[in-house]
Amino acid sequence: MSDGRRPGSDDRKRRSPAPPGTHAAVAVAVDVVPFALREGRLHAALIGVRATEESRLFAFPGGRVQPEESLDVAARRCLERHVPSEGRFLEQLYAFGEPGRDPGSRVVSVAYLALLPRADDADGVHWYPCDDLPPLAYDHGAVADKALERLQGKLAYTNIAFGLLEDGFTLADLQRVYEAVLGRGLDRRNFRKKVLALELVQPLGRVRHGPHRPAELFGFTERALVTVETLLTKKG
Amino acid sequence: MSDGRRPGSDDRKRRSPAPPGTHAAVAVAVDVVPFALREGRLHAALIGVRATEESRLFAFPGGRVQPEESLDVAARRCLERHVPSEGRFLEQLYAFGEPGRDPGSRVVSVAYLALLPRADDADGVHWYPCDDLPPLAYDHGAVADKALERLQGKLAYTNIAFGLLEDGFTLADLQRVYEAVLGRGLDRRNFRKKVLALELVQPLGRVRHGPHRPAELFGFTERALVTVETLLTKKG
DNA sequence: CTCTGGTCGTGTACAAACTACACAACCAGG
DNA sequence: CCTGGTTGTGTAGTTTGTACACGACCAGAG
Numbered sequence: 010m011s012d013g014r015r016p017g018s019d020d021r022k023r024r025s026p027a028p029p030g031t032h033a034a035v036a037v038a039v040d041v042v043p044f045a046l047r048e049g050r051l052h053a054a055l056i057g058v059r060a061t062e063e064s065r066l067f068a069f070p071g072g073r074v075q076p077e078e079s080l081d082v083a084a085r086r087c088l089e090r091h092v093p094s095e096g097r098f099l100e101q102l103y104a105f106g107e108p109g110r111d112p113g114s115r116v117v118s119v120a121y122l123a124l125l126p127r128a129d130d131a132d133g134v135h136w137y138p139c140d141d142l143p144p145l146a147y148d149h150g151a152v153a154d155k156a157l158e159r160l161q162g163k164l165a166y167t168n169i170a171f172g173l174l175e176d177g178f179t180l181a182d183l184q185r186v187y188e189a190v191l192g193r194g195l196d197r198r199n200f201r202k203k204v205l206a207l208e209l210v211q212p213l214g215r216v217r218h219g220p221h222r223p224a225e226l227f228g229f230t231e232r233a234l235v236t237v238e239t240l241l242t243k244k245g
Numbered sequence: 246m247s248d249g250r251r252p253g254s255d256d257r258k259r260r261s262p263a264p265p266g267t268h269a270a271v272a273v274a275v276d277v278v279p280f281a282l283r284e285g286r287l288h289a290a291l292i293g294v295r296a297t298e299e300s301r302l303f304a305f306p307g308g309r310v311q312p313e314e315s316l317d318v319a320a321r322r323c324l325e326r327h328v329p330s331e332g333r334f335l336e337q338l339y340a341f342g343e344p345g346r347d348p349g350s351r352v353v354s355v356a357y358l359a360l361l362p363r364a365d366d367a368d369g370v371h372w373y374p375c376d377d378l379p380p381l382a383y384d385h386g387a388v389a390d391k392a393l394e395r396l397q398g399k400l401a402y403t404n405i406a407f408g409l410l411e412d413g414f415t416l417a418d419l420q421r422v423y424e425a426v427l428g429r430g431l432d433r434r435n436f437r438k439k440v441l442a443l444e445l446v447q448p449l450g451r452v453r454h455g456p457h458r459p460a461e462l463f464g465f466t467e468r469a470l471v472t473v474e475t476l477l478t479k480k481g
Numbered sequence: 482c483t484c485t486g487g488t489c490g491t492g493t494a495c496a497a498a499c500t501a502c503a504c505a506a507c508c509a510g511g
Numbered sequence: 512c513c514t515g516g517t518t519g520t521g522t523a524g525t526t527t528g529t530a531c532a533c534g535a536c537c538a539g540a541g
């Protein structure tokens with residue numbers, strides 16, 4: 010693994026612009042995994058990339074990082090180009106850089122996790138349930154796994170799930186979000202106790218009417234994304 | 246944020262090799278934050294990058310990613326070039342890509358977190374206590390913050406701290422690791438109960454002699470890195 | 482108007498986990 | 512033989528998590 014230079018020499022010189030003629034062969038891209046709820050199930054937004062003879066192939070929205078933009082900006086740009094939304098949550102997920110992940114060229118892709126309050130349809134966008142994704146191009150299968158893993162993990166100790174809701178939700182709505190992401194049921198009474206005790210939501214003073222007892226509507230409190238001690242336990 | 250192409254068009258074309266003459270202006274590097282314990286305090290390994298008139302400047306070991314190597318391999322190569330060790334733990338941390346982070350050229354750097362069982366001295370390597378780091382080049386101040394944050398966070402629900410120890414440690418040694426990383430004391434008896442209950446360590450049948458009662462020596466169990474329910478609580 | 486289905490909202494008993502804390506065992510060295 | 516400093520163990524009290532039942536309330540059917 011040595012490059013032949015003397016030990017202790019400063020590796021920083023490699024950061025200088027490459028000499029003329031030897032341009033860097035590694036490109037940088039971003040990919041965004043957009044999650045949203047549809048009919049109580051967690052869905053991800055995909056773009057069709059090409060149709061082989063017998064099967065279509067999908068990938069997450071993404072693109073090259075421009076020389077003057079940051080990774081975060083590039084991710085938001087790529088997200089908004091395909092998926093129109095007012096997503097509040099966009100967080101870096103992981104950098105994928107295996108040499109063979111993109112056939113033909115060497116691309117290091119920084120993946121992002123995006124949470125949207127609604128799964129709006131748009132031109133070229135396909136929403137698929139997370140537990141039934143179509144064949145994915147590149148290494149986007151691994152990207153999807155990582156995204157879901159991160160979302161589930163952060164669910165337990167942050168209020169990240171609120172990125173999948175808009176103000177004016179009922180506690181039952183919120184619970185459905187948790188159940189959809191975790192893939193298991195929660196006890197309604199214990200879940201309610203826990204959420205209210207942490208004071209992450211505040212009643213709006215309005216109610217939602219339906220064929221049943223009216224449900225109180227809630228909104229988020231001031232803090233946008235907090236790391237709480239334990240927002241969730243085994244049974245909610 | 247539109248690039249003028251029709252909506253829904255496939256952004257994937259950007260992944261193809263750049264046309265001749267228009268080479269990608271964004272380079273990819275890795276930086277490794279190596280942590281180890283020295284005299285009961287958490288230290289990080291730094292490399293001197295340049296000496297200005299009145300002050301030296303340091304940075305974490307790093308370098309450009311080679312066209313044929315993966316990010317993980319590049320990180321291990323850069324770590325081992327500077328810091329000789331048999332580090333068991335090396336994990337991707339975060340990708341830093343602000344346009345201005347590296348003066349002169351656009352470099353996206355994928356940072357890695359490394360844990361070493363010992364803080365060995367080597368040519369060109371400087372070990373500094375984490376709570377008293379010297380001035381850092383680039384955005385390595387933010388990198389250091391992120392690394393420490395990750396380490397502290399994972400301490401609570403994984404056995405990541407074991408990367409800072411070698412087999413043949415006492416439970417007091419292990420506790421000192423936790424206290425050094427967290428920066429606070431833990432209750433000896435509760436800590437011992439917790440660690441033993443999780444069966445992450447196994448007695449080696451040997452003891453360490455000293456001027457006091459002999460201490461039993463432990464090693465790690467088979468599983469290398471596990472995510473435990475709650476390895477740590479407030480008082481250990 | 483009454484009935485009914487289905488949801489909303491609350492409280493209580495039990496079990497498990499966390500926290501605080503004290504004492505004897507043991508060795509090296511004086 | 513005594514002493515200092517560490518290792519090793521257990522118990523009581525508090526907090527947190529878990530399981531579970533019942534009345535309140537509305538819309539719609541009859």
